Amino acid sequence: MTAIPTVAPPEGCIDTQVLGHVLLIGINRPAKRNGWTPKMFRELAEAYTRLDDEPALRVGVLHAFGDHFTAGLDLPAVAEYMKRGEKAVPEGLVEPHDFGLPGYRRRTKPMVVAVKGICFTVGIELMLGADIVVAADNCRFSQMEVQRGIMATGGATLRMAERAGLGNAMLHLLTADEFGSAEAYRLHFVQKVVPAGQELDEALAIAQRIAAQAPLAVVATRLNVLKAIEQGPAAAVEDFIPVQQRLANSEDAAEGVRAFVERRPARFSGR
Template identity: 35%
Template sequence: MSIDLDVHGGGIALITINRPEKRNALDAEHYAGLSRCWETVRDDPAIRVAIITGAGDKAFSSGADLKTFIGREAELADLWLTQKGQLLNRGLEIWKPVIAAVNGYCLAGGMTLMLATDIRIAVPHATFGLAEVKRGIIAANGGTQRTAAQLPYAVAMELLLTGDSIDAQTAERWGLVNRIVPPERLLDEAMAFARRIAANAPLAVQAAKELAVRAPEMGLTMGLRMEQFVNKVLSGTADVREGKAAFADKRAPRFTGR
C-alpha cells in the first residue's frame, strides 16, 4: 500500500494510487503521500507533465476511506491550516499539465481529483459519481465548485444532489473525459498525450495552463491583457530562440525551460 511516483524519460511523472484492495481509497497516510508527490511534481524542474492513475483494473480511486475519517475528532484550529497537506484538487497550484488515466471507479474524492486534472483518458468500464450527499456530507475539495464549472448546470446538479453515478460513455458525452480507450491501451494513450505535451516549450505550456485556469476570475479584458504581458516575457526566453531556430532548420526543437 503506497502512493508511487516514477519519473520516466522526457520529464513525465507517473503517480499511482496503490491500494487496489480498498479500491484505491485514501486514508490520512495515503493523502499525505499524495500531497508529497504533488509537491515533487510542482517543484522538480525535470518534470514537465504528470499522469495520475490507480493500481489494478477496478478503480482509479473511490475517494476518502470514510471509515478512517467519519467520527474522527480534529482540532477546530485545523480548519484554518489551509496549506497543510495540500492536494491538487484542494487548491495546490501546479501549472504543469496533469493527465488522469481513469482505470475504473472514479468516485467521491477520486472524481474531485480527476476534475482538477487537465486531460482525462478512461476505460469503458469507468464509473463516475459524487455520492457524498448519501453519506450526509458534500463533495468537497472542489466537488461543488469544479462540477458546476465543467458541466452544464442541470447535469452538475443532478450529480451533486442525487449522488448517482454515470458511466464512461455519458462522461465522454458531457466532456468530462477526452476519450475512452481499451484497458490495455490506457497508460499508452496517457503517455502519448504526455509526450506530445512534454515536447513543447515548458514555460509556454505552464503559462498557457495558468492563464486558462485563472480566466474565470480575471474576466476577458484582464485575460487579454495578461496574454500580452506573458507573451512579452516569453519572447525573451532561450526557448523562443530555440523554437525559431528549429523551425528554420526544419528539425524538432530542444526546449530547456529557460
C-alpha cells in the same frame, strides 16, 4: 505500459516513477479499491509538489494500481479530520484538488489522469482538478457524498457545473447516481474514452506530447486558461503582452525560431 507498484502498507501509499520528463503518480491501495486515507492524501500532495519543484519534470500522470481508480474516501479513516475541520494535507504543499485554499500552493505544471473501473467521489474531484482525463470504457462514476450525509468538498460543486452546466451538475450531485464513461464524456468530465487497459498508455502518450513542447510556454498557457475561467477574460487578456514578452526573450523561444528555420524538431530546455 505496465507500472510496477511497491508493496502497499494497509493504509495505502502513493508511488512515483520518472519516465523522461514525466512523473507517473500511482495510487496504491488495490486491496481496498484504492480507498483514500490521510497518509495517501499527504503523499499525493508531496508528489504534486515534487512535480512543480523539479525542473526536469514537465508533466504529471495520475493513475491507479489494481482494477479500479478509487472507491472514494475511506470514511472511518478520514471522518475525524472532517469533524475537526482539518485537512490531511500539510500546509505549504501543492493541494491536489487545485482550487486555491489559503496556505496551500497551486500546481503550475500540467496533470493528465488515467481512470478505470470504479471512480467515486474524490476520484472524480481529482480528475476534474487536473487538466486532461483519459477514461477506460468500463468506468463507473458516482459523486455520492449526499448518500453519506456529507458534501463534496474536493471541487465537484465548482467544476461539474462549470463543465456540464447547472442542471447536469445537480442531477449527479443531488441524486448520487452512477454513470458511465459515455456520460462522463458527454459532460466534458473526461476528454478521451479508450478500451479498458489502454487508458494509461494513452495518458502517457498525451503527457509525452506535452513534455516535448516548450515548458515555460506550456505553464504560461495553462495558467492563462485558468485565469480566464476563474477571474474572467479581461484578467487573462491583461497578461497577454507581459507574459508574451517574457516568453519571447527566453532561450526556448530562440530555439523555437532556430528549429523553424532549420526545419527540425525543437529541443527545449525550459529556460
